[in-house]
Amino acid sequence: MEIKNIFVKPIDRDIKGVIKVGQDDSANIKQELEEYVVTRELQKHFADFFTSYRRGINGNTDKMGVWISGFFGSGKSHFLKILSYLLANKEVDGKTAFQYFEEDNKIANSMVLADMKVASTVPTDVVLFNIDSKSEVNGKQSKVAIVSVLQNVFNEMQGFSGSNPFLADLERKLSYEGKYDLFKEKFEDSFGTDWIEARNDFDFIQDDVIEALSDIDFMSEEAGRNWCEKATGEYKYKVEDFAALVKKYLDKKENNHHIVFLIDEIGQYIGDDSKLMLNLQTVTEDLGTACQGKAWIIVTSQQDIDSITKTKGNDFSKIQGRFDTRLSLSSANVDEVIKKRILEKNDTGKQTLSLLYDDKATVIKNLILFNDGIEKKLYSGRDNFAEVYPFIPYQFNLLASVLTSIRTHGASGKHLAEGERSMLALFKESAVNVMDAEAGAIVPFNMFYDALEQFLDHSHQGVISRALENDYLNPDHEKECFDVNVLKALFMIKYVKEIKANIENITSLMVSNINDDRMALAQKVEEALKNLVRQTLVQKNGDIYVFLTNEEQEINRAIESQNVDSSEVINKVSELIFDGLYDEKKYRYPAFNGRYAFAFNQIVDDKPYKANQSNDITLKILTPNSDELADDATMRLISGQGNNVLVVLPDDRSFLDEIRSVLQIEKFIRYDATNAITKFEAIKEAKKVEIRERNAAAKLFLSESLKNATIYVGGDRVQTNAKDITSRINDALGKLVSTVYHKLSYIDAAMSESDIRAMFKSNGGQLSLGGVSSTQNELALREVRDYINMNTSRHTKTSMKTILERYLKAPYGFVEADVQWLIARLFKDGDVALFVNNEAVTLISKTEEEIIRYLTRKEFNEKLMMETKVRANEKQKKSVKEVMKELFGITPSSEDDDAVMKSFLGYADKLKVDLDKLDIYYSNQPKYPGKHLLVYGKKLMSEILQMKYSSEFFDGIDKKKDDFLDFAEDYEPVKKFFVGEQKSIFDRAIKLMNIYDDSKTFVVDNKIEEVVADANGIMKKETPYGEIFKLPELLDEFISLYGTLLTEMQKPVSAAISEARQRVFDELEGKLCHDVLKDRFVKLFSEINEKAETCNNVATLQNIKVEADALKVRCLNEIEKKEAELTPQPEPTKAEDNAGEDVPTPAPVKPIKKRKTISIKTVNNATSWQIETEEDVRKYVAELEKKLIGSLEDNTVINVEF
Structure with missing residues (x-):
């Protein structure tokens, strides 16, 4: 059966594929109305439209806009035209448009059909047009383009000029005054042509127009010429004027008369021009306000109104309110129409x-x-x-x-x-x-x-x-x-x-x-x-x-001519792999939750990806471009020659071709100057999209190649069940790491800084269940210890930086925390000595926190040096323990050399402080016993406190063990001397012996001298501590004997004081100054008498006697001086002058004699004279004479007291 015979209607019959606005022959209209398919979608749209339209028939509304949207070819223009037929109730072949719909049962809902019938009975002017075809060539440039088109088609609908708004206004005026038909007759009579035909040539018929206007008495010839001149100028379209014209037109019509403007392709006409959208908004708003639902605007657009107003960027909310009825034709509507028609x-x-x-x-x-x-x-x-x-x-x-x-x-x-x-x-x-x-x-x-x-x-x-x-x-x-x-x-x-x-x-x-x-x-x-x-x-x-396209073909030829080096392609392959498909930068060893991550070199076809690749292991990928590609045996051999994972990609160049194309396009866009080609910018943008697509394709092809790649490690072909790229490569890297870092297993416990801190707080190692010492990471500790021992044997210290560089690399692969803990453990166990800036780091010289910082901070990696530590031997340790027990009374609890040293030095420092405190006693009293021992002890402590190394410390203590033990023995009684009763006894002895020493010149007593000798004999011993108990008895005896002697020696002193007092008061008696000086003199002599009575020192007592004589002389001189002050001066005698008056006669000047008392003891300093001859007498007398003469002064009487 031929296909043409299966259809209801001949498939080759004439059908207007597009119903164009403007096509208006009856045959086409009849076919349209008969074959128009009202789809399920259109059923709803007809219902929505006529429901809205009814509001303008039955009442007033300002929502009189309809927006019909649909994709290109969806039938929206056809729908618009059908609406125009229905609203105008157009009659074709004896039937109205409504009857076609009614008789063919095109509308399923009777209510909608009823609304359509009502609308068809309302007198309506329908103005259907394509706005683009009605607009002038440059019409879009005007901001009133929309209203100008609307006014022109409105004029044309009324029979007025649609191209010349001035003429239209004239025709409208003539019509309102009932002279329009008469004007047309007069014009035709004058010009010989029908007015409708001739008006488009207005510029050439102005005289005939003026004549006709004048003949009908519409305006004078002069006024007509003025009007014609104005009509050739620019017409000023105004939205409000247009709205007023429409309203006036409707008001003149019968009741409920409507006018509908149906505008096809408004969206295409407006495009991206916000001025046109604003003009549409304004004309719709003003028309709705003025006509209240009697004037409608129905438009079509490929875009719905919401999207078109959003894209314009301005506020078009009002237009959305006016176009309240929105009908959207979908593809389903088209499908249904095609299937039906x-x-x-x-x-x-x-x-x-x-x-x-x-x-x-x-x-x-x-x-x-x-x-x-x-x-x-x-x-x-x-x-x-x-x-x-x-x-x-x-x-x-x-x-x-x-x-x-x-x-x-x-x-x-x-x-x-x-x-x-x-x-x-x-x-x-x-x-x-x-x-x-x-x-x-x-x-x-x-x-x-x-x-x-x-x-x-x-x-x-x-x-x-x-x-x-x-x-x-x-x-x-x-x-x-x-x-x-x-x-x-x-x-x-x-x-x-x-x-x-x-x-x-x-x-x-x-x-x-x-x-x-x-x-x-x-x-x-x-x-x-x-x-x-x-x-x-x-x-x-x-x-x-x-x-x-032609342009794209030309550009592609230009792109193909771009030179791309193979290295550029490989760089891109590397980027796609290492920054995308396999973006792991390190392989994580599965032990200890991925603690060990190994960086690997990234190489594609012998070209490293990014610089500075110096890792122990390498991931090497060979593409079909590689010169190294060979058979399986050769690939195995190559993989066994280095620490490589060798990934050989299949012989599929798809990804290479895609990458090369991408690079060629990029170079073309960047450097080529072909932008003179038509539409080049658009094509260039398309090429940018193509770049993304080709990159995606290259990535996909490369991904497949990696999934199907052959992988070699250590001379073997890797067999794995993994399918994804990352797992396959990681499996291979895992095998490589196990081989290259074969000593990584020496780490059996993962340590951190917190473990180092805990180590320093603990005192010993760990014990296993069997009680045998168990050391974590023992093999690793042995490796590091042996390496440091080797360097030390070569007289070389090892830096932390060197240790890290060695053990972070193959075959170890430790992390920094591992190495830091290992060094800390060796240090804590006394196996290594640490130095910073050539200064020893010990538990004595540094705090635990400082040591931890040295071990764990990068800033000290080069400064922290280490060497094998010389440990103390048993003899040295024994010596230190003996000294500590004897000197400090303690036994060390730790076997660690540094800990023992730290403990010893702590006690030594405390002892030195105690010795410094005792030294204060000697500074105040040098006669205390034990001074030399104190000095020696301080020297011993200072020497040991200056030691920085445990080896030096243990050796020093061992060599001076006897000195320390002797000091410990000798120091004990010294310490007891100062804290017990002995010091107070010794203080008393020193005081009494000092009294004796001051008075011994005047003491002539054998018994006292014997007692003093015995006491001094005890006090002057280096270690008098065992005999100090004898001193109290000797001191008591001394006090008794000395007291008796002192009492006897006080008697002449008291007599001398009494004698001096008596001499002074005898001299004072009867003097004018008696009352002035008496009380003070009484007090002075009472004080010196009390001093003599309370004196316990013979020497001092003898001196009091001299003081009494001096006081006597001082008082006598004071009496003489005060008496002279109080004695009145004699009055002068008087003589008469020539006038017989008395004149004072100057008394003869008689010098006043001063009196001065001196003691014979001040003149004669000698305490005794030794006279054997007359010559001796003359010598002593001559000396006394000389001194007395030397004491003479003018007008002075010297009184010598004996």
Whole structure:
């Protein structure tokens, strides 16, 4: 059965594919009304529209805008025109538009039909037009473009001039005054041509117009000329004036008269021009306010109103309020129309197709497949197959996307852009192309191109045309060429996102019969694609094939000429692997929760990725470009020669080709100056998208290569069950790490800084369950200790930096915390000595916190040095313990050398402080016993406290053990002397002996001297401590004897004081100064007498006698001086002068004698005279004479007291 026989209506009948606004012949209108399909979607839209429209009929409303949106070719213009027929209730072939709808039962809801009937009975002026065709050439430039078009079509609807608003205003004025018909008659009489025909040539008929206006008495000739001059100027369109014109027009009509402006493609006209959108908003708002629902504006647009107002960026909320009725036509609506109008089958056709599907259902399902993850509707069953045949369900949505994308990307010509190609026409013409074929033929997607071709722009048409003439693709120049048909299909989907142009999908697009062999078709498609790629008509991006325009082909040739070095490709491969597919920077050893992470060198084809790669292990990847590629045995040999994981990629260059293309495109965009090519910017942007796609493809291909790579480690081929890239490489790295870092197992316990702190707080090692000492990380400790011992034997200290560098590398692979703990353990155990800036670091010299900082902070890695520590021998340790026990009374609890040293020095420092305190006693009293021992003890302590090394300490104590033990023995009685009663006894003895020493010149007493000798004999001993108990008795005896002697010696002193007192008071008696001086003299002599009576020192007592004589002399001199002051002076005698008056006579000057008392003892210093001869007498007398003469003074009387 031929396909043309399966349809209800002839498939090749004449159908207007696009119902253009302006086409108005009766035959077309009748066909439109008869065949118009009211889909389920349109049922709702008719209901919504007439519900809203009814508000303007039954009352007032300012919501009088209708916005009809739908994708390109969706039938919105047709819907608009049908509405115009219904609102005008147009009559065609004896029936009104409403009757066509009513009789054909097009509307299912009776309420909606009732609203339509009401609307059809209301007198309505319908103004239907395409705004782009009605607009002037430069009309869009004006901010009042919308209102100007509306006013012009409004004028035209009334029979007035639609091109000259001045003339329209004149005609309107004439009409209002009832002179319009008369004017037209006069003009025709004058000019000889009908006014309607002639008015478009207004510039050339002005005289006739003026004459006709004058003849009907409308205006004078002069006024007419003024008006004509004005009418040639620029007309000022105003929205408010237009709204007023419409309202005035409606007011003059019968009650409830309506006018409807139906504007097609308003969205395309406005575009991105916010001025036009603002003008539409203003005119809609003013018209709604002025006419209150009697004037409507209905528009169509590819965009819905919400999206178009958002994209403009301004506040268009008011227009959204005016266009309250919004109707959106979807692809489902188009599908239903196409199925009803052109694809409806007759009964025989349905039966034939149903049976055909039943027979081929499985074949059909396996024939048409898509693998891009985006839904493509296929046959759902026999009924669906019969309904859409000879098409496939996916073609409806896909073709709609194609039309939109072609128009969006500028591939369409003028007619397609203006909407002259509908989905209905494309399906109808494509069906016609296969109508002579037998049932089973299917319209391949490329066939839609033929229906579209005449509406495409030349650049796209030209590619297909030249392909048909290409001798390589079409050597016989046949009209139908499979390679070119594939090219057509690729063009159709070039800009469509809903399908990926890979071989599988293209094969499905090219299915032309349900009996096609898909495998053979796929091979044919693949071969065609290769041919198209070779001819640079198509570009391959990964597994995607892209149609190329002329400009794109030229640019691709320029891109292909870009030079890309192989090293650049390898750099990109490295980047994709090491910064994406396998972005691990270190391999984490599974022990201790990944504590050990090993950095590895990253190399692709002998080219390191990034600089400064000096790690112990290497991940090396060989691409198909590598010169090292060889057979399996050679690869094993190469992998065994170094610490490498060798990853050999399969011989698939897809990822390399993609990367090379990416680099060529990037260079072209960066450096090429081909931007003179038409549409270059758009193509350049497309190339940027292509870069992303090719990068993604390269990553995908490279990922597959890595998954299927052969991996070698240590001369063996790695066998692994892992499938993903990371696991495969990690397994290989794990094997390599186990080999390279084979001493990592020496660490059996992971340690940290907190463990170091805990170590310093504890006193010993750990014990196992059996009681035997158990050391963690014992093998590691032995390794480090042996290394330090070796360096020490070479007289070299080892820095922490050197230790870290050695043990962080292979074959150890320790982490810093491991090494820090190992050194801390060796230090704590006394195996190593530490130094910072050549200063020993010990538990004595530094705090635990300082030592931990030295061990763990990077700033000390170079400063912290170490060497094997010389440990104390048993003899030295024994000596130290003996000294500590004897000297400090303690026994050390630790066996650690540093701990013992620290403890010893602590006690030594305390002892030195005690000795310093005792030294204060000797500073105050040098006669205390034990001073030399104290000095010696301080010297011993100072020497030991200056020691920094434990070896020096133990050796020093051992050598001076006897000195320390002797000091300990001798120091004990000294310490007891100062803390017990002995010191107070000794203080008493010192005091009494000092008294004796002061008086011994005057003491002539054998018994006293014997007692003093015995006491001094005890006190002057170096160690008198055993005899101090004898001193109290001796001191008591001394006090008794000395007291008796002192009493006897006090008697003459007291007599001398009494004698001196008596002499002074005898002299004072009867003197004028007696009362002035008496009391003070009494006090002075009482004080010296009391001093003599209380004196316990003979020497002092003897001196008091001298003091008494001196006091006597001082008092006598004071009496003499005071008496002279108190004695009155004699009055002078008087003589008479010449006048007989008395005149004082000057008394003769008589010098006043002073008196001075001296003691004979002050003149004669000698305590005794030794006289043997007369000469001795004369000598002593001469000396006394000399001194007495020397004491003489002028007018002075000397009184010598004996």
